[in-house]
Amino acid sequence: EEDVNYWMPVDQYIGGVEHAILHLLYSRFFTIALRNEFKFKFSEPFQNLFTQGMVCHPTFKDEKGEWVFPKDVKFKNGEYFLNNNLKVLKGDSQAMSKSKKNVVDPEDIIKIYGSDAVRWFILSDSPPDRDVQWSENGIQGAYKYIQKIWRTCEKISNYQKVNENFDKNFLIKIDILIKEISECIEKFQMNVAVAKLYTYLSLINDEIERLAVDKNNLMDVFKKYLIIISAFIPYIANECWEKIIKKTDLANQEWPKFDNESLKKDEFNVVIQINGKKRAIINAIHNETEESIFSKSLAIKNIKVILENTTITKKIFVKNKLLNIVTNEK
Known part of the structure; x- marks a missing residue:
């Protein structure tokens, strides 16, 4: 009983809407039944519920009405064909399903672009409670952003400017970013967080190009930036951390803090x-x-x-x- 009251109820449940009439219903029933028997201190098994969207992709059928895999379809002269040149009918975009074969093998995409790019695209494309339309163009955009992070890291590792009279707003903005990203994560607004991280990376590059920031402050800001993005795209964050810090301890870093009173x-x-x-x-x-x-x-x-x-x-x-x-x- 002590263990149950310590661990329960679950802080956050994340699941598809179909769980509402299956797992959620059963778990609520059993929780109430056990509560009455064992006098638990709670009535609901989950404190918060978040229903995520699905990853969607167009469907395809051959002339016999059989589902076909997107990877076997090619587009030519405004029409879709199989590799054997038989015509294919393109259907609506639906949630990826093995039965409808409208799936993309993540291993194939990861081999080309890396898992960070896949993760970044899914987070950036739409709010997490809505469906995501799978797009290789979107993956390519995410991949370009990750490349930009690496190029920024290389610029910073070679940056030598010492400037004691730099604009202090640059340091204030990293505190604002930490505050905003922390709030976005709490609210599951991952796509909003991604947009803010895009903007801040551009700001860092602007400061580098203008030679407007001190080397030590630039390093301090970028370290905080890497800690933040490690929650979203850990592999590139770790690569950059090792390059500029010469250590492999990014995963052990605490989430950066900000001075709320100073921001006000x-x-x-x-x-x-x-x-x-x-x-x-x-x-x-x-x-x-x-x-x-x-x-x-x-x-x-x-x-x-x-x-x-x-x-x-x-x-x-x-x-x-x-x-x-x-x-x-x-």
Whole structure:
């Protein structure tokens, strides 16, 4: 009884929606039955439930109506064919299923791009509670990002600039990143975390190109960045860690901390408008650039949706106060 009350209830249950009428139902029934018999201190077996989306891929059938594997299908002159040149009918994209053969062997993809790229694509493509449409173009994009991390690592290992008068906002931004990624993980917003990590890597490279940051501070920031991305793409993170730190102990590092009080002093609320109409308010640091604010605004779902089918004609930026995105829509 002591062990049960210590370990139960389960903090987080992650499973498909089909579990609602199977495993979840049975486990709740048995928990209540055992509670009444053994006087447990809890009534529900799980404190939190998260239902993840599925990985989807188009389906294909041959002329006999039999399912065929995507790897056996080729596209030519607007039509689909098997390797023996028999025509194939492309169907809807559905959750990958062995019975429908619309599956991709992960080993084949990993051999070409590596497991980090596969992991990064799945995390970045959509919120984890929604379906992911499998795309080799998406995998290629993830692979390019991982290559960019390695190139950044090489730049940092060769960086020699000593600059005591660098912009302190660069250090504040890594604290903001730690805070935001920590919150994203708690909320299962992995795709939002990925977008923020993309943006911050570009910031690091901008600072390197401008020779605007001190070597020691750059190393400190990149070490924290590697600890963060190791939760998402561990292999490239470990390779970079070994290159610049000369150690193999990345997995033993604590999650980086941030000074919340310090961040509050440097935070400003910036109003995001589209054609003069308020759409959101985001947190920004003192004197944060227009490019950075605009990038953050694109990570907000309703703003991204509004801007999808429009053309941005100009941006009106008032530092620490406002960003008005003007489009061709009246």
